[in-house]
Amino acid sequence: MRMVIAAVGRLRQGPEAKLVADYLERHAKAGRALGLPPVTLAEVEDKRGGGMAAEAALLSKVIPEGAALVVLDERGQMLSSPELASRIAGWRDQARDVAFVIGGADGIDPMLRDRADLAISFGRMVWPHMLVRVMLTEQIYRATTILAGSPYHRE
Numbered sequence: 001m002r003m004v005i006a007a008v009g010r011l012r013q014g015p016e017a018k019l020v021a022d023y024l025e026r027h028a029k030a031g032r033a034l035g036l037p038p039v040t041l042a043e044v045e046d047k048r049g050g051g052m053a054a055e056a057a058l059l060s061k062v063i064p065e066g067a068a069l070v071v072l073d074e075r076g077q078m079l080s081s082p083e084l085a086s087r088i089a090g091w092r093d094q095a096r097d098v099a100f101v102i103g104g105a106d107g108i109d110p111m112l113r114d115r116a117d118l119a120i121s122f123g124r125m126v127w128p129h130m131l132v133r134v135m136l137t138e139q140i141y142r143a144t145t146i147l148a149g150s151p152y153h154r155e
């Protein structure tokens with residue numbers, strides 16, 4: 001199993017990048033005993049102004065073939081943290097790769113969005129993509145702690 005976050009745009013050094021690195025490191029440590037791999041971050045950037053279609057083409061190149069495709073989208077489903085944990089455990093148990101996709105300023109091209117296995121919403125409000133990275137990495141770490149039975153997550 002591989003776990004990838006495929007995101008449009010480059011996250012420069014700063015508080016968001018620090019938080020993302022911290023959650024990814026915590027997930028990597030906690031996930032080892034559970035058979036969960038570290039999450040790799042694949043950033044794509046279209047410098048030619050090709051819009052969402054060009055971004056989707058770049059994103060498709062970094063999404064492993066056959067991976068469960070999870071798009072982050074305000075129109076998606078609002079999962080609980082235990083529900084996300086159980087989805088992740090399911091992909092692990094099927095030895096299936098998973099790719100979480102975060103779009104750019106205009107969102108995710110409908111061609112890519114429509115073939116997603118799952119669309120996750122962090123509420124109906126639109127968040128900046130770098131904050132979505134922070135929230136997603138925290139939720140992946142939280143899911144890992146739920147699977148580990150550690151007290152980080154409390155209902």
Ligand SMILES: C[S@@+](CC[C@H](N)C(=O)[O-])C[C@H]1O[C@@H](n2cnc3c(N)ncnc32)[C@H](O)[C@@H]1O
Pocket residue numbers: 071072073074075101102103104105106107108120121122123124125126127128129132
């Ligand atoms: C600035 S938003 C783009 C919003 C754009 N209007 C759209 O239609 O998707 C950049 C990316 O952050 C993610 N995002 C923003 N708000 C979100 C939310 N509430 N839930 C899940 N993902 C969100 C999505 O991946 C989105 O493509």
